Amino acid sequence: MKEFASYQKVYNFADIVFNPIAKHFFHYTFDSLENVPRPFLLLSNHNTDIDPLFVGITTKRHPMYFVASDHILNHKFLGWFMKFHCNPIFHEKGKAGMKSVVEIMRRLKGGMNVCLFPEGNRSFNGQTMEMSSGTGKLAKKCGCTVVTFRMEGGYLTTPRWGKGIRRGQMHGKLVNVYSPEQLKSMTDEEVNEAITQDIFEDAYLTQSRVRALFRGGKRAEYLESLLFACPKCGAFSTLSSKGNRIICSACHYKAEFKESGELNEAEGLSVTIPALDIQQRAKLSEVFTRILPEIPLFNDAVTVLLLEQHKVVKKLGGILTAFKDRFTFENLFALPEDIEGAAIYSRNVLTVHLTNGKNLEVRGSKRFNAYKYLKLFNLMKESAQAANE
Numbered sequence: 001m002k003e004f005a006s007y008q009k010v011y012n013f014a015d016i017v018f019n020p021i022a023k024h025f026f027h028y029t030f031d032s033l034e035n036v037p038r039p040f041l042l043l044s045n046h047n048t049d050i051d052p053l054f055v056g057i058t059t060k061r062h063p064m065y066f067v068a069s070d071h072i073l074n075h076k077f078l079g080w081f082m083k084f085h086c087n088p089i090f091h092e093k094g095k096a097g098m099k100s101v102v103e104i105m106r107r108l109k110g111g112m113n114v115c116l117f118p119e120g121n122r123s124f125n126g127q128t129m130e131m132s133s134g135t136g137k138l139a140k141k142c143g144c145t146v147v148t149f150r151m152e153g154g155y156l157t158t159p160r161w162g163k164g165i166r167r168g169q170m171h172g173k174l175v176n177v178y179s180p181e182q183l184k185s186m187t188d189e190e191v192n193e194a195i196t197q198d199i200f201e202d203a204y205l206t207q208s209r210v211r212a213l214f215r216g217g218k219r220a221e222y223l224e225s226l227l228f229a230c231p232k233c234g235a236f237s238t239l240s241s242k243g244n245r246i247i248c249s250a251c252h253y254k255a256e257f258k259e260s261g262e263l264n265e266a267e268g269l270s271v272t273i274p275a276l277d278i279q280q281r282a283k284l285s286e287v288f289t290r291i292l293p294e295i296p297l298f299n300d301a302v303t304v305l306l307l308e309q310h311k312v313v314k315k316l317g318g319i320l321t322a323f324k325d326r327f328t329f330e331n332l333f334a335l336p337e338d339i340e341g342a343a344i345y346s347r348n349v350l351t352v353h354l355t356n357g358k359n360l361e362v363r364g365s366k367r368f369n370a371y372k373y374l375k376l377f378n379l380m381k382e383s384a385q386a387a388n389e
Contacts, residue, residue, distance in 0.1 A: 007087050011056065011063040018053050026054075026157060026165075030172035033058040033147065037177075039111050040145040041104070043135065045128045045199045046117035047154030054151060054172055055115055064113040067091055067100055089114070101138060108142050118195065121343060124226055124371060125277040126155040126203030126261075136192030140183045148175040148198035155203035156214045156261045159273075161226035161347060166259075168214035175199070204261065204272045213259040219244045220257035225348045228298070228372035229280035231255070231271065236284075236298050237369070281375055288324060288379050297322045297376065300368055304329060305361040320362060322376050336380040344370050 022028040033042070042064065044055055052066045068088035089107070091100040104114050116138075118131030139146045153170035175198040183191060223246050224239040233251035240247055245256050246263070255263040255271075262270040284297075291297065299321040306314040318330040327334045340353040350362040350370040362370065 007063055007065070008061075012061055014053060015057050015060060019057050022054060022057060022170075025167065026170050027168065028054060028170040028172070030054070030058050031174035032060075033149075033174060034060055034062070036147055036174075037145045037179075038062060039108050039113050040147050040177075041108060041139060041142050042113065042115040042147040042149055043118055043139070043195055043199060044115065044149040045151055045201045046119050046122050047126075047151055047160075047201070047203075048122070048158045051117065051151060051154065052115065054154070054170070055149060058149075058172055058174075059113065062113060064115045065089060065107055067104065067114070067116045091120070101134075104138065105142060108144050118199070121345075122160045123155055123201075123203075124160055124344075125274045126159075126201075126272075127274050128200045128202075131192075131196060131199075133192065135195055136188040136190070139178070139191050139195065140186070140188060143180050145180070146178040146183060148178075148195055149173065150175050150199050150201055152201060152206050153203075153210070153212065155201075156207065156212075161222055163218065163221050164216055166214035166216035166219065169210060169212035202274070204274060207261055211260075214261060215259055217243075219259070220246045220255075220263075222347065222367060223257065224367050225369050226273070226371055227276055227280060228369045229283045231265075231276055231279060234283050236287075236372070237300075240367070284372065284375055285379060288376070288383075291324055293324045295323070297324065298372060300364050302329075302362050302364045302368065305363065307359045307361060320364075320373075322373055325380065327373070327377075336377065336384050339377065342374055342377050344374055350374065 042055065044051065048054070052068075056064055066088050068090060089100050089103045104116065107114055116135075118135045119129040120132065121129060123129055150173045151170070152173060153168060157166055157168055157170055158164075159166075176194070178194075186194070220241045220243065223241045227239055227246070229236055230238050230248040230251060230253055232253035233248060235248065235250040238248045238250040240249065244258075245254060247254050253266070255265045258264055258270075262272055263276070264270050287297065299319050302318070302320045304316045304318070304320075305312045306316075316330070321328045325335070334352075334354070338355055340355045342350065342352045344350055348364065348368045348370040350373055352360040352362065354360065362373075364370070
């Protein structure tokens with residue numbers, strides 16, 4: 001296909017330049033995919049912003065096309081470069097993507113390799129997120145080789161909530177290669193289950209085996225953009241980070257983020273990020289069930305951008321407040337049924353797709369916690385579904 005000709009040059013250049021960087025700076029090792037039958041659909045977990053580079057160098061000079069979030073198009077230079085020189089398959093984060101599925105199929109039938117991160121997002125807590133339920137169906141329908149690949153060590157190298165790079169150890173593991181004949185003998189659900197098991201990564205389980213040190217300064221910086229509930233007193237929005245420590249302003253809880261990736265608490269106990277995330281989500285669920293609708297759960301000063309065709313058409317500043325059954329912003333409000341889907345990109349930018357077709361971006365400070373709003377929205381949806389059953 002002529003429209004993809006320039007990508008070969010970009011791919012070759014990236015392989016030459018990034019390969020030594022990955023090896024010496026990130027201590028990255030990988031299983032080669034050069035001998036995998038082509039074309040193939042590669043499915044991998046997702047933990048760093050540059051996972052396409054880590055995955056891409058495994059095939060040497062055989063280009064792989066990536067499914068990417070269309071929020072990239074909001075950035076003028078990066079969006080232009082990606083669109084016209086890398087030809088990714090763009091997908092709207094937080095929405096079903098039939099257009100992207102059609103394009104994946106088109107490229108595979110054209111003899112191209114395609115890489116999809118089925119989670120559609122980077123992991124927040126170090127454990128692979130739930131992937132799209134249609135992944136197994138797509139894998140069977142593509143009619144080509146399907147490769148499962150697992151990135152290990154990426155989360156602790158660049159935690160989604162953090163800033164900067166912690167140099168430790170990374171590995172790209174070729175888990176399984178499925179032939180079209182194998183996939184035909186399996187149901188969609190069986191393929192889904194196999195892929196889920198293959199690409200699942202628990203950063204802390206891997207770390208218990210590898211025991212690498214992830215060295216870097218200010219290791220706890222911006223951890224409050226993930227942790228919204230204090231591990232000790234349970235208060236919302238009271239945590240703040242500085243350097244390698246996080247502190248609660250309500251009960252003075254303190255913990256230090258170590259090079260091992262664990263938090264060492266003042267009492268000498270160690271705790272992992274997934275454990276704290278489970279704890280805070282349970283706390284939010286418990287408060288959600290008992291709080292009165294007129295009492296706010298949390299609020300933040302934010303900027304809301306109204307987007308059309310990836311361009312900002314309106315920009316508003318104000319206070320976003322979350323209640324049990326609604327979100328309010330200045331004199332505006334949104335009910336769960338007004339929202340088609342929501343997701344987070346980058347560290348803490350909340351993107352919202354409304355049922356009226358409009359798209360919003362909610363941006364706060366560098367320490368803004370968008371994660372709590374996303375988890376609350378999920379609770380709202382679950383509550384509404386239960387009420388309708």
